[in-house]
Amino acid sequence: MKFIHAADIHLGNPFIGLDQTLPSQFKKSVQQSTLTAFKSLINSSITENIDFLIISGDLYNAAQNSPQIQEIVSQQFERLNSAGIPVYLSFGNHDFEANKQNHLSWPENVHVFEQNVETKYLTLKTGESIALTGFSYQTQRQTKKIINDFPVKMQSVDCQIGLYHGAVGIDGDPYAPFSVSDMLQKNYDYWALGHIHMRQTLNNQPFIGYSGVLQGLNRKEIGEKGYYLVTSKNHVLVPEFYDISPIIWEELILSEVSDELDLINQVLNYKHNKITFLSVKITADLDETVIQRLASGTTLEKLREKASVNLWVVNLTITHELLTLLASDNIDQKYWLESFEKIFSDFVISDYVSNQAPTFVRDYFMGEEGKSSLQNKMQQLIQSRKV
Numbered sequence: 404m405k406f407i408h409a410a411d412i413h414l415g416n417p418f419i420g421l422d423q424t425l426p427s428q429f430k431k432s433v434q435q436s437t438l439t440a441f442k443s444l445i446n447s448s449i450t451e452n453i454d455f456l457i458i459s460g461d462l463y464n465a466a467q468n469s470p471q472i473q474e475i476v477s478q479q480f481e482r483l484n485s486a487g488i489p490v491y492l493s494f495g496n497h498d499f500e501a502n503k504q505n506h507l508s509w510p511e512n513v514h515v516f517e518q519n520v521e522t523k524y525l526t527l528k529t530g531e532s533i534a535l536t537g538f539s540y541q542t543q544r545q546t547k548k549i550i551n552d553f554p555v556k557m558q559s560v561d562c563q564i565g566l567y568h569g570a571v572g573i574d575g576d577p578y579a580p581f582s583v584s585d586m587l588q589k590n591y592d593y594w595a596l597g598h599i600h601m602r603q604t605l606n607n608q609p610f611i612g613y614s615g616v617l618q619g620l621n622r623k624e625i626g627e628k629g630y631y632l633v634t635s636k637n638h639v640l641v642p643e644f645y646d647i648s649p650i651i652w653e654e655l656i657l658s659e660v661s662d663e664l665d666l667i668n669q670v671l672n673y674k675h676n677k678i679t680f681l682s683v684k685i686t687a688d689l690d691e692t693v694i695q696r697l698a699s700g701t702t703l704e705k706l707r708e709k710a711s712v713n714l715w716v717v718n719l720t721i722t723h724e725l726l727t728l729l730a731s732d733n734i735d736q737k738y739w740l741e742s743f744e745k746i747f748s749d750f751v752i753s754d755y756v757s758n759q760a761p762t763f764v765r766d767y768f769m770g771e772e773g774k775s776s777l778q779n780k781m782q783q784l785i786q787s788r789k790v
Contacts, residue, residue: 436650493566517539565594568596629647652682655669
């Protein structure tokens, strides 16, 4: 048996975190990045001659999608149909009602899980009987522990796989909370998880884990992104990760910087082999001249002019030196740091943003990416007033 476990493709994602100065040579790649990754997933499915493809939620970034995106999805799934590869698809918190919106008809090889837990069956060419159990979100916030509705493994099948879009938590948490022990009690052979964008393993045997996104969507989603190719080895389903993201987000931390030229050289020497969006965090002690050039954007502009065609420096952020600068003789730095962190840990976006604001805007600023962005902007603003 051989199948692919993917999730969180987010077709139609607006790709947050890049400013208006992004050069034209990057813009098309950015706009097409999730679609490019999706097409690579389909190519890999055909090349590897898999038995079936699993997508565990958030194929789309929203419930409603453009006709262009629907057309591409239909064409790509039809390619799998021609190759005899079935698709097992559930919808998550982002695309929870995608199947109830106006949408092109699915090719006959696409099996969509309804909003209640259900089991679909497949017999492989080898004669093995497979059960796949999953669900699609009923609302954007799925507070019920849907895991409780999953049946235990059926004795009549050779293998049972669970598709689950959710996060570890307690009943009442917003994203179909579950525990690892909940899943282990079901005796399934594999749990194909979605929702968490970072690839991670919660249990090795049976495997319970997240494949992560196909394409990093912002500067917090650093590193290689892709899917799991799962094969049966001695009757155990073993996943192997494959990177297919056309663009990679990375972070470079500079703890030793002698001057601006040294800073620039260290960034320009950063090794990369594909389009890379690089966030640079500086923890070194810097003199005031360098700080001023960083605050004015002069250093960032010079870096962007000198960088290779596949490297874009997203930002330069001072951490240690900035906070040292802000802590005046009359303010103990320890209390400054504690106060600064408390402000942002207690920050609630709903207190400041209208209820009429789009959901994706509210979600962004309630997440770690949005909070971090606000914190960095606040640091830069205070810094510009001090220097």
